[in-house]
Amino acid sequence: MTLVWPQPKTWNGKELPRILTRLFDVENGHTLAVAKQHGAYSTISKTLFDKSQFEIIQTVIESGLRGRGGAGFPTGMKWSFVPRNTGKPVYLVINADEGEPGTFKDRLCLTRDPHLLIEGMINTGYALGVRTAYVYIRGEMLPQIRALNDAIQEAYNAGLLGENIQGSGYSLDIYVHRGAGAYICGEETALINSLEGFKGQPRLKPPFPAVSGAFAAPTVVNNVETIMAVPYIVQHGAKAYRQWGTDKSPGSKLFSISGDVHKQGVYEVPLGMKYADFFDLAGGLKGEILGCIPGGSSAPVLDAKESMEATMDYECLAALKSMLGSGAVTPFNTTRDPVTILESIARFYAHESCGQCTPCREGTGYVNRILQKVAAGQGRDGDIELMKDLAESYEWTTICAFAPGAAWPVLSFIKKFRSHFDAYLAKNPQHAAGRDLKSLTPAAFM
Ligand SMILES: Cc1cc2nc3c(=O)[nH]c(=O)nc-3n(C[C@H](O)[C@H](O)[C@H](O)COP(=O)(O)O)c2cc1C
Numbered sequence: 001m002t003l004v005w006p007q008p009k010t011w012n013g014k015e016l017p018r019i020l021t022r023l024f025d026v027e028n029g030h031t032l033a034v035a036k037q038h039g040a041y042s043t044i045s046k047t048l049f050d051k052s053q054f055e056i057i058q059t060v061i062e063s064g065l066r067g068r069g070g071a072g073f074p075t076g077m078k079w080s081f082v083p084r085n086t087g088k089p090v091y092l093v094i095n096a097d098e099g100e101p102g103t104f105k106d107r108l109c110l111t112r113d114p115h116l117l118i119e120g121m122i123n124t125g126y127a128l129g130v131r132t133a134y135v136y137i138r139g140e141m142l143p144q145i146r147a148l149n150d151a152i153q154e155a156y157n158a159g160l161l162g163e164n165i166q167g168s169g170y171s172l173d174i175y176v177h178r179g180a181g182a183y184i185c186g187e188e189t190a191l192i193n194s195l196e197g198f199k200g201q202p203r204l205k206p207p208f209p210a211v212s213g214a215f216a217a218p219t220v221v222n223n224v225e226t227i228m229a230v231p232y233i234v235q236h237g238a239k240a241y242r243q244w245g246t247d248k249s250p251g252s253k254l255f256s257i258s259g260d261v262h263k264q265g266v267y268e269v270p271l272g273m274k275y276a277d278f279f280d281l282a283g284g285l286k287g288e289i290l291g292c293i294p295g296g297s298s299a300p301v302l303d304a305k306e307s308m309e310a311t312m313d314y315e316c317l318a319a320l321k322s323m324l325g326s327g328a329v330t331p332f333n334t335t336r337d338p339v340t341i342l343e344s345i346a347r348f349y350a351h352e353s354c355g356q357c358t359p360c361r362e363g364t365g366y367v368n369r370i371l372q373k374v375a376a377g378q379g380r381d382g383d384i385e386l387m388k389d390l391a392e393s394y395e396w397t398t399i400c401a402f403a404p405g406a407a408w409p410v411l412s413f414i415k416k417f418r419s420h421f422d423a424y425l426a427k428n429p430q431h432a433a434g435r436d437l438k439s440l441t442p443a444a445f446m
């Protein structure tokens with residue numbers, strides 16, 4: 001896949017934001033020397049240490065910045081939950097696992113502008129009283145790990161990390177921790193377990209990490225992109241950030257688009273833009289649209305009409321019973337087959353379930369096996385209802401949000417593209433024999 005860059009400076013006569021991507025198309029923008037020429041770390045030398053910790057948290061609350069890892073939780077509010085003066089350290093952990101299928105924005109950030117992440121971590125660390133911070137990164141992202149480690153070393157050499165940063169009295173160390181590559185390790189409590197050296201499986205919440213996270217101490221887990229927005233907010237203020245986006249979804253966001261468009265890649269756009277305009281920005285749709293996954297594989301799919309009418313903000317997608325998620329957009333055209341798309345998504349979730357909760361472990365496996373049979377033309381009447389029942393049975397009955405994220409594609413694809421599933425059943429001459437649900441055993445699906 002080509003990561004098309006640079007994106008146009010304006011779109012439909014309006015300037016596009018460059019909060020996160022300012023250096024993406026600057027030659028050697030990932031190096032400290034070039035990044036500094038373009039204003040990197042100016043929050044440290046000019047603004048950061050003039051402000052109190054409270055002021056910074058308040059500014060981030062007022063900016064309306066929401067977490068870009070998937071759930072869209074208000075960032076400043078999360079920070080305000082961190083208890084003070086507990087006698088324990090406060091940890092900051094950056095989530096660079098980026099495992100959601102279709103998502104490839106954070107890895108671009110880490111190679112194109114790692115210093116913006118480090119600057120954001122210093123801003124955030126200072127506001128929260130953090131002495132030690134981690135970046136948890138997917139182990140196979142070798143170019144990203146190298147770029148980040150090089151940038152951290154440059155920052156140490158320049159006195160931007162370590163003891164007494166720029167004579168401010170504030171000290172911060174950053175460690176890069178490589179994960180072994182499991183989707184569930186992107187879930188914040190599984191990530192913390194993995195960081196501590198345990199099996200990467202989610203913990204029961206509460207307690208939430210902000211109260212008791214890494215090493216049983218208060219811990220803020222934030223996505224790469226979330227923290228990269230912080231320097232702009234600290235430097236220019238909440239109002240400047242709010243010049244983009246909508247009232248409830250302010251600012252800009254990175255969207256990674258793949259699927260049936262001509263220029264797949266990562267783009268920074270204001271929240272609230274229409275998906276239809278975004279498809280045009282990405283070179284236009286290939287063929288006639290059938291549907292779109294609007295925010296990563298967990299996000300319920302939209303049909304053609306919804307895809308062309310929806311706007312890229314948290315509220316619109318919630319109203320459509322979907323979500324903005326990680327910002328991975330995948331439109332597909334009428335030459336694609338929704339059944340095989342769902343089959344590949346379901347295979348992924350069955351493989352990635354961590355296995356702690358019975359409904360998730362067993363249910364995702366059953367759905368996967370039924371779908372494989374349906375896609376192979378061996379489906380029978382009752383299979384579609386059975387898949388729906390199974391997905392509903394693990395949607396809200398487990399420890400973590402993996403299970404609802406695995407259920408939503410199943411439920412939404414069946415709802416939006418039912419006729420495609422029925423057509424597959426009709427391919428099986430035996431389909432009308434149906435299933436005897438009472439005699440159903442796991443072996444029936446093997
Ligand atoms: C199964 C699962 C996988 C996740 N994967 C990621 C991920 O790869 N990157 C990420 O930032 N957040 C991921 N999240 C969300 C994190 O749990 C957490 O909400 C996020 O890192 C918080 O950061 P934010 O508030 O800045 O978004 C995942 C959640 C679940 C349930």
Ligand code: SF4
Pocket residue numbers: 184201202352353354355356357358360361398399400401402403
């Ligand atoms: S819901 Fe699935 S992934 Fe999450 S803890 Fe339970 S078994 Fe593991």
